[in-house]
Amino acid sequence: MITLQSICFAYPDGTNVFEDFSWEVGSGEAWAVLGPSGCGKTTLLYLLAALRHPTAGEIRISGEPLFKPRPRTGLILQDYGLLPWATVRENVALGLRLRRFYGPDGVHSPADERIPELADRIDPWLERLALLSIAESYPAQISGGQRQRTAIARTLALDPDLLLMDEPFASLDAPTREGLQALTIELRNERGLTTVIVTHAIEEAALLGRRILLLGMIPNTSAMVYDNPGATHSTYRDTSEYASMCAQLRRAMEAIA
Amino acid sequence: MKRGQVLVAAVAIGLVWQALAVLVRRPILPPPTVVLQSFLTELPRDLGEHFVASLWRVVASIALSVALAVPAGLVLGQSPRLNQIFSPAIYLLFPIPKVVLVPVVLLFFGIGDLPKIIIIFMILFFQILVLVRDQAAGLRPELLHSVRSLGAGRRALFRFVYLPASLPAILTALRQSVGTAVAVLYVAELFATRRGLGYYIYFTGSTLFDYPKMYAGVLAMSLLGLGMYFAVDWLHHRLCAWQFTR
Numbered sequence: 001m002i003t004l005q006s007i008c009f010a011y012p013d014g015t016n017v018f019e020d021f022s023w024e025v026g027s028g029e030a031w032a033v034l035g036p037s038g039c040g041k042t043t044l045l046y047l048l049a050a051l052r053h054p055t056a057g058e059i060r061i062s063g064e065p066l067f068k069p070r071p072r073t074g075l076i077l078q079d080y081g082l083l084p085w086a087t088v089r090e091n092v093a094l095g096l097r098l099r100r101f102y103g104p105d106g107v108h109s110p111a112d113e114r115i116p117e118l119a120d121r122i123d124p125w126l127e128r129l130a131l132l133s134i135a136e137s138y139p140a141q142i143s144g145g146q147r148q149r150t151a152i153a154r155t156l157a158l159d160p161d162l163l164l165m166d167e168p169f170a171s172l173d174a175p176t177r178e179g180l181q182a183l184t185i186e187l188r189n190e191r192g193l194t195t196v197i198v199t200h201a202i203e204e205a206a207l208l209g210r211r212i213l214l215l216g217m218i219p220n221t222s223a224m225v226y227d228n229p230g231a232t233h234s235t236y237r238d239t240s241e242y243a244s245m246c247a248q249l250r251r252a253m254e255a256i257a
Numbered sequence: 258m259k260r261g262q263v264l265v266a267a268v269a270i271g272l273v274w275q276a277l278a279v280l281v282r283r284p285i286l287p288p289p290t291v292v293l294q295s296f297l298t299e300l301p302r303d304l305g306e307h308f309v310a311s312l313w314r315v316v317a318s319i320a321l322s323v324a325l326a327v328p329a330g331l332v333l334g335q336s337p338r339l340n341q342i343f344s345p346a347i348y349l350l351f352p353i354p355k356v357v358l359v360p361v362v363l364l365f366f367g368i369g370d371l372p373k374i375i376i377i378f379m380i381l382f383f384q385i386l387v388l389v390r391d392q393a394a395g396l397r398p399e400l401l402h403s404v405r406s407l408g409a410g411r412r413a414l415f416r417f418v419y420l421p422a423s424l425p426a427i428l429t430a431l432r433q434s435v436g437t438a439v440a441v442l443y444v445a446e447l448f449a450t451r452r453g454l455g456y457y458i459y460f461t462g463s464t465l466f467d468y469p470k471m472y473a474g475v476l477a478m479s480l481l482g483l484g485m486y487f488a489v490d491w492l493h494h495r496l497c498a499w500q501f502t503r
């Protein structure tokens with residue numbers, strides 16, 4: 001699904017984040033990217049979203065070289081990225097309205113997509129993510145968890161095949177976070193999505209990543225990968241396998257620092 | 258603010274005026290009842306025409322300044338490079354009291370509506386430009402990233418992000434400066450015109466010494482400023498409901 005081939009990336013100020021870095025993500029895989037602050041996790045995600053571009057090397061998604069944001073890639077950020085002037089319903093509809101705005105041009109929206117009634121595509125997601133009762137509220141009026149559910153509904157309404165999440169639950173309280181983690185696993189299993197979730201929390205990586213990429217000190221030159229095949233359900237949290245995965249990751253992170 | 262409170266305040270101001278008129282007892286301060294009567298009799302005659310002339314100048318200036326300042330503000334807000342080039346000039350021009358340019362504008366554009374419209378335009382233009390620019394520049398990059406990730410290119414970002422984001426800035430700019438605009442219109446209408454409330458007030462007061470008519474003109478000009486302010490405020494609540502809900 002995703003291939004990074006010997007990519008390099010440095011910020012204009014000279015901070016070198018990736019150097020000759022290669023990594024591969026298979027279709028339908030569930031990845032977590034873990035690492036300390038400043039290790040380049042978010043940069044990696046922005047590279048995958050084509051919001052930043054490697055200075056050397058190549059990124060391919062579904063075999064295509066990646067130059068601009070791909071219509072079938074969904075991106076969910078910690079700060080939700082909702083339009084403050086639009087209601088929950090309008091925010092969820094935003095992606096579809098953008099596709100209508102451009103038409104099926106294959107650049108901004110998939111070439112093979114016809115969008116019927118917006119409501120037909122949106123209402124099921126509003127219902128699924130328990131947003132119907134607040135559909136006419138503005139982002140400032142709802143809780144953090146509701147905002148993130150709105151962002152998730154907006155992304156999933158576009159029927160993505162690749163979901164990128166950047167610390168999506170970091171600013172939520174623990175019960176809300178656990179609820180959304182369970183929902184993420186559920187949706188992922190249901191839709192066979194390829195997911196890459198960036199997190200600084202070991203527990204989150206061990207719960208959501210069936211494969212875990214650990215980034216260390218920059219520049220990153222090689223991918224440290226941990227397999228975590230048991231992470232298929234939110235009850236994984238209660239297993240000893242999970243606990244030992246967390247311990248293993250914690251030791252690895254301490255070794256980096 | 259509640260409507261009732263505003264009404265009570267209006268009545269209170271009228272009573273103070275009445276009291277002052279009784280105390281002063283000179284023709285240069287007629288009581289509000291006399292002025293109101295004069296206002297009502299004159300409105301269907303001359304006063305109405307002058308009012309419409311002034312109103313047209315204000316509305317035309319607003320339309321012109323919104324049409325030019327919004328795109329310019331959006332472009333500057335999006336491009337740090339262009340902003341760097343232009344912001345020193347804007348920094349210098351913005352605080353100039355535009356009213357002192359009235360004679361200059363009159364020299365260049367002569368008589369008629371155009372010089373008046375240009376004067377008000379200059380006031381509104383900079384106010385809108387600066388607020389829209391800062392609003393556009395202040396949009397969080399996360400918001401832009403996530404909308405771009407949904408497939409938005411430059412055109413769609415304009416339509417779905419920058420434009421709606423600048424709406425409150427436009428309305429705030431208008432609310433802040435429409436009062437000043439009407440004040441400057443008064444000055445502009447003192448020269449090279451026989452139409453407009455500024456002319457009407459000056460002519461009835463200083464030439465005809467018809468003070469009730471003069472005050473009727475003052476009342477009309479106040480209502481013009483107040484009406485514009487209320488209209489902008491109403492639009493703000495209607496178009497930017499999200500800013501007023503909690």
